Amino acid sequence: MKLNINSMTRGGLLVLALLLCNFTFAQRTITGTVTDAETGEPLIGANILVVGSSTGTITDFDGAYSLNVSENAKELEFSYTGYSSQRVEIGSQTKIDVTLSAGQQLEEVVVVGYGSQKEKEITSAVTSVSAEDFNQGPITDPSQLLQGKVAGLQVYNRGGDPNGQSVIRLRGISTVGANTEPLVVVDGIIGASLDNVDPNDIENVTVLKDGSAAAIYGSRGSSGVILVTTRSGSQSKGVEFSYNGQTAASTAFNSVPVMSADEFVAAGGTDLGSETNWIDEVTRVGISNVHSLSASGGSGNTTYRISGNYRNVDGILKNSGFEQFNGRVNLSTKAFNDKVSIDFNSSFTNRNSDFGFNEALRYGVLYNPTAPVLGADAPFPFASEQYGGFFETLGLFDSFNPVSIIEQNRNQGQRTEVTYGARVGYDITPNLELAARVANQKTTVANEEYYPTTSLFRGNATSPTRKGLAQFYDEITSFQLFEGYLTYVADVGSRSNLRVTGGYSYQQNNFESKFLSLGDFPDNSLDFGNLIQTSQDLQNAGFIQANSAVSPDEKIIAFFARANMTIDDAIFLNASVRREGSTKLGADNRWGIFPALGVGVDVNRYLDINNVDLLKVRVGYGVTGALPGPNGLSQPIRQVVNGDDGSVSTELIRAANPDLKWEEKGELNLGVEFTMGRFNATLDLYDRNIQDFILERTVDVAVFGTDRRFENAGLLTTQGAELTLGYDVVRKDNMIWNTGLILSTYKTTLEEYVVPEEQRANLGAPGQNGTNMVVIREGEEIGQIWGPVYAGVGEDGAPLLEDINGDGQVIGDQGNALNPEADFTTLGNGIPDLEFGWTNQLSFGDWSVNAFFRGALGHSLVNTFRAFYEPRISSQTSYNFVNTELAEPGLTSAQFSSLYVEEADFFKLDNLTISRRFSFEKGSAIRGLTVSLTGQNLFVLTNYTGTDPEPSLVDYGSSDNGGVVDFSNPDVLSPGIDRRYSYFASRTFTLGVNLNF
């Protein structure tokens, strides 16, 4: 912590110094103006670059510039977004005025998988986001860079858990039983870990949204594809360094409203004599530091970039956070008269995490506010030593001293990842290239938990015999990838071209894990988590838990081909096919075929409408698959049963299904792209059909010998629309203002399913088992929250429920939810109707402001904290009561109803960045400096009374009494449940420095 404060102070002083000083170093100076060729208006912020160097500047509010160049500079390049760029020889000129023409699209190149395409030629829904558009601030996981930036891409990291994984969805769920997260491809390496890419190293992210774009990735394309391109070196003189530093402070944005000690006692709570704000006791201001340093350059045919990134992030919950080091080397070279090209990427990440205990927040909410932190302050004699000096409310269900949880216990992990890949290309002829890619990735995880003998929470401190617990989990995952492909480019006239690619892909995935749990340690004098041989469990049968898992030779093998054709520079055709097989499926159905076709026409080329620069209509159709998660889906799985006499036998726990086949998604996408002057718009409409989705379902136990089996179980359809709008509102005088809006909406219907209707998402203990809150039905939208309608408080303190069907009797207990006579209705939907992101970029002089707003409408959340703890239950007077504005003080029993289902529409200022850019003359040691201040989560408009109104797209089930939540098995059919184990949302302020030298 000392180091952090020091470096923060130093950073601050540096910023101050730079603000006060003004560096100028004179050499040969060139001045001039840049104007619009048609209107003659000055272009503000146009780029001027000395060709072959990184020396450059931008124009001011009058379109004027002044640039110091070295004597040997030969050429200047003038560029401006939306205008064609222009090169001018310097010669002996000292004043160079330039006019740039708008309307001619920049021939921007977009990575599309096994190659790249000009943006204009793309016939599918593809969005590309460059580094300058990424979200700012300390990002803990690269997917957050894209939050709200791509229409149709949902990135939600509920709460502010620095170790939490974002839930990523492209156009909603694409499968039920398999992986619903998009496929990640980093620098061409399929399945590369996004966690092994530092956000600072990312140049560009391209999202392949629809089936026709993703089909080239076949069986893994159904959930969309995210293509990440990391920064590479550029030709320049010497080495260029870039430093990025951030210091951030996070605080809890809000908390679950509970009673103060006084309110609690007044409401009949058990008074234990103290006053404790438990949330304050377990939260803090989380200080984070990020330092990134890169060196890049090139000479001859070789370019390189080397970077090191350090992140130290502290969460708002005490003892939660991580420290991470990442290193990356990207190298490109050419040889043999440029016929052979070699690209090499490698990346290494080591992350040490303090996962902490989210339970401290949960119990912080519901712990008695009159209870003391320490046992010594108890109002009655209390055996403090037995509980590490802390107070505990012994004999209560699901009640643990939150401070004791975080102070006494340890929950840590270390993850190491290494990824490297090489692509070798050989130009057989100028039109034909043979390329091969070899890549390797290995991820090692070692997690460890230790609960000392004095911890009531999982440490069993009440037991006189078996106290303390240590748990270890180790996991190694790795893959080897080999791909070879040929690309042929045909010359078919000046306005047309044809490119054909075909190849082979082989990937082998390996997985192994080990788990060990044992306890009963001597005392609390040492950290016996490091001395497990002291465990007395070694002398007692049945307490030690151990297991291991190893994957078989899991392989994915594919053959693929693609053809791109352009006719008359206005008609674009793309077709691809991938034939792919996986070891995971039934013996007769291992291979699947995934074709795609797309057509696009630049209509305006023929209509030539006035002032319209682009009017492109495109339509694409593609088939993709979803690779199921576990191995052995088609095979019978048995488990061992041990007898007391040393005998062993096995029983079947999952039945075989040799007919199991690929699930397939067919998707039709219609897109329109429109540009007129400063305005641009893209509209995409899509219709997707996911058939034969793979699901572990209940089968007839009498017949199959067990009731679980994987089957191709149904049909899911999604219709949606995405709109992207951009407008340069102000582009003159002394100000620039660009604004952009993305909107997306979709609806997913479960057309066919194994049963006509089904309930999911159990609320849980205490007392609310058998309370499934979500219903899914054939032919209906997914995500419906289903329950009775609250109508007031009854005489006995129980809730009154509406007689919805008007039959004179009320049946509202959740166990009767599918009873046709019961009074149930849809109380909300967990999936938003509309999601939007609104970006604003303002520049004036060296100052710029980025304001990013984000919101979602139409979704609901079940506030489970309220459902359990807001009723004033007489036997719960030793727990605190949740006390929101929706509380019904007369209610004394908890039962699920519409009372706890809240609309969670929100609009938030997600990110506000103010930055000042400093220019330096040529010859200065410093080439550029930007200082910025970023605020995240600055305000949220919502009526939701929980801590975070963001949609909850998946459910991980309930947990109670110190139980562990299984995050590895999300239920994607149960959105809309805000569970008690959520981390609290945070607000963060960040001071950032970007220095190039």
Next chain:
Amino acid sequence: MKKLFKYSLIACLGLSMAACTDLEEDLIGDITEDIVVEGINIDGPGSGDGALTALYAELRNAGTANHGGYYSIQEITTDEMFIGAKGGDWFDGGDLIRLHQHTYTPNHPFINGTWVQTYNAIATANDNLGSGNLSEAETAQARAVRAYFYWRLLDSYGRVKLVTETNEDPPQASRQEVFEFVESELLTALGIAEVSESMDLSNSPLADGGSAYSMNRYGAMGILAKLYLNAEVYTGMPMYDKAEIAASYIIDSGQYVLCGDGCSVPNLGKRPRVDSDPETLEGYAAVFAPNNEGNPEHIFSVRYDEATGPNMNFSQMNLHYSSQFTWNFQEQPWNGYATLEEFYNSYEDGDARKENNFIVGPQLDFSGSALLDYAADDDDIQLNYTPEINELAPNSLREAGARPAKFSYKQFGRSNMDNDFPIVRLGEVYLVRAEAVARQAGNWSAAEADVNVLRARAGVAEYNGNLTEEEFLAERGREMFQETARRTDLIRFGKYNGEWWEKPSSEPFVNIFPIPQEQINAGGGLTQNPGY
């Protein structure tokens, strides 16, 4: 090595495709075929059958003594046990109230759970029988154990599929057919054509006695006796004569004796500083104690063990959270199951079974101090289990209701208890014979001789011409409390649809549980029982 990998792939890309398109899945981290390791034969004939280890374990897995399956639907649907909703705690979507008030539906999770657990057990038997690895004796055991599980289905659901081979899908059988199947399977295992005075079991592949953990002749005969006792309910045809013969065969064999005077075990629940805790458990109490293995009354029992035989969770299901500190339990109890006041009061004071079967009154912790409940919803902070109960829902008091303790608790107990659970024990066999004799005679005093054997052991006055049908049912209830017999008994005596505390009268169709909707949805062509 890496180069080799690369080159070989490039080679096969251009040449033969066979090697680089091989997708055979060979699971090395999972078990896909049965494994059998024979155990060491320590307990006489029948023990050490490695091939049947998983099948006997199914007796534990099939909800025999835990929450949410067979035990729950047999117990809390009756007048001997209930679970009250404590202000939201234990409301559980109304599922528990529905069992108590007989308003269960095909979507009830416990009714589905029971079905799945029972068929899983049957599937393991089918798997073993189809393996071709079983000896004749093991085959007979497997068929008899499977017949027992089919008896549970017969009793609970009536019409079920009689699956005898893996992946076979027969049509749903009538209750009559299920009855006949259970009967014939047990007779086959016993090596006889029918139960009669002259039957000769010498050809039975089942063992003549031995460990209660293996199905022997007396276990199979006991299940048959219970089947015949309820034959009139299942088929409309009374078979009390056969029930009597089967019961007599067991009693007359002399292999088993009632655990009475002098039959005792150390009291593992004793608190050293609490003088009222006895040093030993004797007679009736010893039959159900944590250390009851090898009890002379046990004929066929489920072996539970805290380390190697999990799934008996009575301490958690029955006791209040704070009771953890009376027994130093490893895990906190859940405060769920309790006894109806009227049922508790049906025992007279001095009945050893009342003493053993319930926990009532103010509670003390391990050291003998008052046990405190920090969340008490009455004014007294000391935990005090009261036989009287204020209401079923929504605000049933946390301390209300005598707590079941027949399977008594031991100090330092784990969530998985050690007590063996008898499926056939001599005490019940006496009751079967008593009832069969009385029903044949049309005179309940004919039952007195056998019933008085149990009365004597319990230390209460014997019947002397005053035993009535109603009194017999009450007496059977007192003896068999917590042994999942009550629902079947109430149905046989025509009382299941009557009224009791917080339970209105119910329609006769509820005497058979609904076929679970999830199973009908699974697509095997099952049809629903009438009334649902």
